[in-house]
Amino acid sequence: xxxxxxxxxxxxxxxxxxxxxxxxxxxxxxxxxxxxxxxxxxxxxxxxxxxxxxxxxxxxxxxxxxxxxxxxxxxxxxxxxxxxxxxxxxxxxxxxxxxxxxxxxxxxxxxxxxxxxxxxxxxxxxxxxxxxxxxxxxxxxxxxxxxxxxxxxxxxxxxxxxxxxxxxxxxxxxxxxxxxxxxxxxxxxxxxx
DNA sequence: TAGGCCATCTGGTCCT
DNA sequence: AGGACCAGATGGCCTA
Numbered sequence: 669x670x671x672x673x674x675x676x677x678x679x680x681x682x683x684x685x686x687x688x689x690x691x692x693x694x695x696x697x698x699x700x701x702x703x704x705x706x707x708x709x710x711x712x713x714x715x716x717x718x719x720x721x722x723x724x725x726x727x728x729x730x731x732x733x734x735x736x737x738x739x740x741x742x743x744x745x746x747x748x749x750x751x752x753x754x755x756x757x758x759x760x761x762x763x764x765x766x767x768x769x770x771x772x773x774x775x776x777x778x779x780x781x782x783x784x785x786x787x788x789x790x791x792x793x794x795x796x797x798x799x800x801x802x803x804x805x806x807x808x809x810x811x812x813x814x815x816x817x818x819x820x821x822x823x824x825x826x827x828x829x830x831x832x833x834x835x836x837x838x839x840x841x842x843x844x845x846x847x848x849x850x851x852x853x854x855x856x857x858x859x860x861x
Numbered sequence: 862t863a864g865g866c867c868a869t870c871t872g873g874t875c876c877t
Numbered sequence: 878a879g880g881a882c883c884a885g886a887t888g889g890c891c892t893a
Contacts, residue, residue, distance in 0.1 A: 751870090751872095754870095754880085755870060757880070757881080758871085759870095761881075762868075762869080766868090786865085786866065786867090787866080787867085
């Protein structure tokens with residue numbers, strides 16, 4: 669793992685640079701088997717973490733005070749193996765999440781820089797992108813669609829397909845107009861942030 | 862050097 | 878019961 673071991677990883681490990689799992693065949697407690705004896709492992713294995721978490725009042729359901737752990741009725745070795753498997757699943761999950769972030773980065777037009785968008789920037793830009801596109805569609809709907817019975821406001825579900833059709837037609841006729849409007853929104857966003 | 866961002870570990874909780 | 882999800886903690890890398 670890249671994480672806890674002090675100076676064990678000179679450079680940041682990436683998704684494409686997997687590290688072989690350490691031997692689970694140790695008697696160490698979960699939390700220490702992968703920590704390479706770091707300070708963190710000692711503290712995590714200790715008592716303060718649990719009490720801190722229960723004090724934070726996160727989600728406390730049937731587990732009660734937060735100190736109780738699910739018992740799997742197995743030894744330290746089996747717990748350690750389960751922990752390693754769980755870590756791997758969590759890693760895979762985070763990798764999928766990051767892949768989704770990357771796809772989102774590529775889906776939203778933005779000013780090209782050397783530095784890639786951070787996650788928070790990606791989410792914020794995506795939100796503004798959606799808003800901008802929504803504005804465009806609503807603007808176009810006034811020209812393309814007959815007035816709906818609702819009297820303005822958000823178009824009904826029934827008109828969504830027609831809106832999309834109008835939007836595509838609009839794009840074919842007016843080319844980059846929509847993109848220019850979006851870029852204007854992005855620009856104003858970056859000015860305010 | 863401080864702060865931002867990130868990857869990973871971890872344990873509790875939720876869901877199937 | 879076990880996997881998914883979540884959030885806190887931690888340490889590394891990078892930049893201003």
